[in-house]
Amino acid sequence: AQKVTQAQTEISVVEKEDVTLDCVYETRDTTYYLFWYKQPPSGELVFLIRRNSFDEQNEISGRYSWNFQKSTSSFNFTITASQVVDSAVYFCALTSNAGKSTFGDGTTLTVKP
């Protein structure tokens, strides 16, 4: 069975602070995909990043960066110099090779001006 744990239910930071959202996963599959999504109040899932299980290379995209460590089954997401527009619910998800996704409970990020 797959499981995704986002231990942080809510995080509140002040604008320009850096913030890291944690994600820990469990799976018996050797091939899988990890995702981060942003869900603004409108409800749509906004794709942020996808990583497959064979690619542990960390990635930076603008103010966003991701740290994937298979040894600890973690896929953490860092926002540098946070902005008010970053306020949203962020979901980490694990997708099996068959396409079935398991989502974490989400982390609500509030960035205050």
Added chain:
Amino acid sequence: GAVVSQHPSWVICKSGTSVKIECRSLDFQATTMFWYRQFPKQSLMLMATSNEGSKATYEQGVEKDKFLINHASLTLSTLTVTSAHPEDSSFYICSPARSGPTEAFFGQGTRLTVV
């Protein structure tokens, strides 16, 4: 990348009526379709899995007679909420998948409000 089209994006219906949600895979043939549901302030939970031309498989606690899924073609799947009740108000999102090594693609979601 793949494009998924889900309609409508939102719908308000009266209790007792039925609502149909469409999900189209525009860039690839979706051999499998996953339907998720998200209640307010909760995570997305898998409702059912359907393979083209076969009956859907429902997760525990999901009424198959209430949530009718049709996956008649490789590019279109529909979810019909029958005799909707206020407790069915939720955000429904589809995710088509193709055979072989796959990735996850999601529709834009449908916010259903039953009054």
